[in-house]
Amino acid sequence: MTQNLRLQAALAHARHGRAVLPVYWSTGGRCACGRVDCHSPAKHPIPELVPRGVKQATTSCVVIRAWWVYAPLANPALATGEVSGVVVLDVDGDHGGFDALRQLEHIHGQIPRTQGVRTGSGEHLYFAYPGIHLKNTAGKLGAGLDVRCCGGSAVTVGAVHRSGQIYDWQDGCRPDQVPIASLPTWLLERLTTQDPRPSVQPRTPHRGYAAAALASEEQQLLKASVGQRNTRLNLAAFRLGRFIATEALARGDVEAVLFDVAARLGLPLHEARATITSGLRAGSTRS
Ligand SMILES: [Zn+2]
Numbered sequence: 001m002t003q004n005l006r007l008q009a010a011l012a013h014a015r016h017g018r019a020v021l022p023v024y025w026s027t028g029g030r031c032a033c034g035r036v037d038c039h040s041p042a043k044h045p046i047p048e049l050v051p052r053g054v055k056q057a058t059t060s061c062v063v064i065r066a067w068w069v070y071a072p073l074a075n076p077a078l079a080t081g082e083v084s085g086v087v088v089l090d091v092d093g094d095h096g097g098f099d100a101l102r103q104l105e106h107i108h109g110q111i112p113r114t115q116g117v118r119t120g121s122g123e124h125l126y127f128a129y130p131g132i133h134l135k136n137t138a139g140k141l142g143a144g145l146d147v148r149c150c151g152g153s154a155v156t157v158g159a160v161h162r163s164g165q166i167y168d169w170q171d172g173c174r175p176d177q178v179p180i181a182s183l184p185t186w187l188l189e190r191l192t193t194q195d196p197r198p199s200v201q202p203r204t205p206h207r208g209y210a211a212a213a214l215a216s217e218e219q220q221l222l223k224a225s226v227g228q229r230n231t232r233l234n235l236a237a238f239r240l241g242r243f244i245a246t247e248a249l250a251r252g253d254v255e256a257v258l259f260d261v262a263a264r265l266g267l268p269l270h271e272a273r274a275t276i277t278s279g280l281r282a283g284s285t286r287s
Contacts, residue, residue, distance in 0.1 A: 108187075
């Protein structure tokens with residue numbers, strides 16, 4: 001029985017199917033990588049152990065034990081996104097993250113209770129991977145709010161911040177105390193909305209492009225897993241609503257396709273109608 005808390009935390013994640021990797025630790029207030037200009041102290045992968053970085057994150061207890069034999073002080077990091085089934089919302093209190101989150105909650109309603117980790121300067125909120133690749137973003141949601149998904153990582157429980165503080169589960173937010181929540185739909189919508197790029201994107205999308213988008217949404221919806229169907233339907237309606245707003249697609253055509261897919265997926269009609277209506281409304285009113 002090993003007493004290395006960092007290793008224990010890494011193994012606990014692995015037992016839940018969450019892939020981890022070893023990152024540097026802090027020594028004397030500096031990153032153990034030794035670079036005076038280190039850009040990410042005590043948070044970046046150890047190249048001797050994981051030369052390809054987060055791509056080498058694993059759930060193998062054998063590999064994880066071996067890593068911490070070589071580097072017992074290594075901080076554990078969680079590989080985010082599809083590989084672990086987790087999206088992390090990083091709330092950085094030093095950069096206004098809590099205020100920005102409060103503002104978003106004021107508009108959209110409270111974030112559901114979910115697993116969460118206390119970090120050096122804020123918290124990491126864990127949400128179930130929504131089945132859609134999300135970009136890693138910094139500040140897109142607001143100041144001090146970052147999102148880690150596919151290809152990203154988040155330093156996790158057991159790690160020691162350079163301030164000396166230990167990352168730990170928030171009170172009542174351990175995986176054995178609360179299930180991981182779904183990513184709220186409004187957050188998903190915000191994260192999948194393209195940034196406006198007026199010089200590149202035409203103000204009115206081409207009708208051919210819009211028709212292709214409609215066909216693509218239909219195909220993706222039909223492939224959605226059972227637990228993701230309603231979320232995906234909402235997202236499709238939201239995205240297609242934007243084409244209705246620019247008159248690249250007719251509302252009747254979009255509704256016909258979405259209702260048809262919902263019926264083929266076996267979603268109850270009243271549920272599908274509510275989802276489609278709210279998704280289209282949100283998508284067509286977003287400027
Ligand atoms: Zn470093």
